[in-house]
Amino acid sequence: MKNMTDLEIRFKELSEILLSEMNENGFWSGQLSSSALGVAVAVAALHFYDADQNAAQIKAGLSWLANNLNTDGSYGDTPESPGNISTTLLVYAALNLYANEDEKIAAVQKQSADWLLTQNIDLRTGDVATAILAHYKTDYTFSVPILTMCALCGIPKKDGFQRIPQLPFELALMPQKFYRMLNLSVVSYAIPALIAVGIVILKKKRSGKIGKWIRGGAEKKALKILQKSMPESGGFLEAIPLTAFVGLSLIHAGYRDLDVVEKGIAFLKRTQREDGGWPIDIDLSTWVTTLSIKSLGNRKDEVLAEEQQNKLTKHLKSVQNKIVHPFNGTSPGGWGWTNYSGSVPDCDDTPGAILALLRLNAPENVKHEVIAGVEWLFELQNSDGGFPTFSKGWGKLPFDQSCADLTGHCLLALATARSVYKNEIPADFVLRLNNALRNAFEYLRKHQQKNGAWLPLWFGNQWEKAHQNPVYGTARVLAYLKEALLAEEDDLAFQEELATLIPLAERFLVEVQNEDGSWGGAKNINGTIEETALSVTALADSKHKNACEGGLKWLDESFSQNGLKSAPVGLYFASLWYDEKLYPLTAYLEAITKSLHTR
Template sequence: MSTTTLCWAVFEANGEYRGVVERAEAWLAKRAGGVSPEQLAPAIIRRYGKDRTFSVPILTHCALAGKVGWDRVLQLPFELAAFPQSWFAAMRLPVVSYALPALIAIGQARHAHRPTWNPLARLFRAAARNKTLSALQNIQPSNGGFLEATPLTSFVTMSLAGSGMAEHAVVGKGVEFLKGSVRKDGSWPIDTNLATWVTTLAVNSLGGSVDDLLSEKEREQIRDWLLGQQYRNVHPYTNAAPGGWAWTDLPGGVPDADDTPGALLALKNLGGDCTDAARMSVGWLLDLQNRDGGMPTFCRGWTNLPFDRSSPDLTAHAMRAWQAWRGELPDLRPRMDAAYSKAARYLANCDGEHGWVPLWFGNQHAGDEANWTYGTARVAEALNEQAQLELPGGAMRQRAARNCLLGLQGKDGGWGGFKNGPVSVEETALAVGALKGVDDGESRKSIEEGTEWLVCRVESGEWLEAAPIGFYFAKLWYFEKLYPMIFTVGAMERVAGKE
């Protein structure tokens, strides 16, 4: 619904695009009941629930295009951005922690086009206008792209430009970012690149074969490149402490609790003296852990909205990173052990009917868009470790993950994101790799069938076909062409017994 609404809004109803508009309106009529503001706006809001991070930007986009009135755009409290960042979690903002630019720009657009009737609120917002614009300018990356994300940068840029601020510096840098990131075919990627993320995934997929497949010089080059991506200063965007990694090597990245464990595991696999960087990074993860024992993506304590809460796949990733470096960081060992046990208890308490649901991955074929296979496979990787098995209830948690993965396998030997769902290379490879960590009598047949399924796809060339399992900001789907290759290599590495 999101992408269709965004595309529909930019086309005129008459002229050469009339057919495009009519087909889009017919599709939206089936999903939303119609395209009138009274029908479309509530449907967009329902799509995102109480999280206003992208329902409001999408409606702002429609309002700027003249498709809905500004009365249908909820006012975001941009004036709150004038307060210190340390207050944001306590204020329970209606947007997620990484959406501060949208809060400011779209909130100002709504205020400019339809200010509140409340004289005190109007006065307060007018007084906060320049200060919040300065805050927005201060957190804009040097290349203009907020989070390196085309959607977020576009929403910010159009909101300011459509509110009489087309000459503002933020708009100028945003336009330059968008002009510079357009592809030759006229499209834009959802994010500029995932260079750090896919590099660590690739290194970690090689497992015990890293030394055989990469020369010492190659390992050193990758290690130095990764070390160069670690944040050594407080991040202006999220106020994150030094020590973490983002998904990209570009200025718009923000350190997070999935890329940081991935980097820690990759550095461990690559070898070399990385102890100082690891100490800083492990401490960063320990400080990020939520009270419930789980790991959030960017900021501790932002539990108001789903994309800010603890996530089982991120928590499992952190557990593996802590365990990998435990022996080399004796000064942090007591904290790591306490955090590890707390994280295991969190995982024990957050499983569902078919296992664990991840945060940043999904399956568009599922009614609830949940990808049980991805989430459960990632959690199983942590539950399979000896340290976890030695905890109270550890073996029981491992069996639960194993049983869930066995139950999700399709009749042809492959896995989809849910029971009887369409199978994919990515989901099958992750399930095979996770089950190989158990490799008992009950899982052996499934491993063999899954491996055979993957081998057939490799031989036919189908293993290069990527599935859109990535679940991005605004519930937008994406695929990454390296995922099927990396995950397949990782599964085969484990099946070959070199992990």
């Protein structure tokens, strides 16, 4: 695909597909991959709540698990993923609830047990905890809930709770502003699990009387905090595993009739798919909507009618957080990843929404929302100049630390806002913008690796040795920097500094391109539409035309042969993989739009 006519044809084709994916409310919801882990934990929660009442949902979930077993007996996070210990173990535990009464389930469970044995987990010895705790190390966000569910499902048969660390749920009683000072063993947004799982461990584990007495006194207060943080939808973070872990823990702690449990079970039943599966999260509607708008670039008016753009604007305005958020305590002004009530504002969706609003509207129509979003970003910026995901300054565990891809995205949003509103905002606000931009640049400069790469946080590659994705991180940051250069027309000094980071990043992407023209997560890893398209976008306005042509040719062939096949590049907490239906579409469309614009 080298000539303009081919690119225009593909642009029209992809933009028509994009429009067809828009929902009846005028925005995009996408579709996350189903997850064996999500299915396993949801089935267990429904079983413990009322196995008879939920028999149909449980049967459908078990059937989904039987139909999605890997050939080696393992389970991965998506049907396209290689097996991993955590997911396979959770599925084994869920199957254990029914293996004695169903031969087919018992046969599937045995295959999983055989695979776990190849990973040095011998379920006959009862020593499950050692392997899981060693895998997750000091991060108990996922290891302790996994071991808790196993114990509740009878894995191992005796003293399942004795090897499980006690989560300090009483620390949730501290004001949120003090969380960053606490050496919490779970990430900031897993507080519901900290409370619910911590309480059931306290109930089930034999431990000292003094410790039980102290924690027991905090139990009721912690439950009130848990109830206060539950969204109207019933889904904590709109996440199936987190909601299910909370539910099954509280049920076994003696709190089956709590409103938190009833709403959580209703959420699980409502979000089950027709085939019996569940995704990890209900959707990423805000994220995929802003990606869709971004993918159209300067051609949006050709694709989106004025009425559609107005609907998108109205939607994005409506899902901006307007209160002090009960989950992470941040001020109004941020955006989370979905329109559902369990969403939490974060530092990728907020800059995405700011930029989308400015792409759709005259600046004066969205000034209030954009400035509120910018102020929210000011509040979240860490002392190292970078931006974290949800909470400023925690820094104890990976998802509470600054990261390059989010920082690059925030830098672009701040630079664009400064350029658009520079003559309309007070001098002190401009100064805050200048400082924020300077600090974000310094973070990116310090964290660019010697080979030119940046590492992302929420995206990885399951075939890369360390599960990292320097191609995604570098392509994203590089594209953000180039867009920021265009926005910074009046600040020549800042332009020059931004430009110093670009050549080495471009060279890195060119050097790791595969011989067939594609990009994977790193050199010699099979290419995906997502990684290839994002790399083409980042390089399209550079001197590396041959690399871009090779990438476009590979994309054309891949699309012709396999359609818009999504890859598990998304990374949830605790190395949990997912793919998203709209990722390959929006990435490919953005690459075509950018290539047309730069020719």
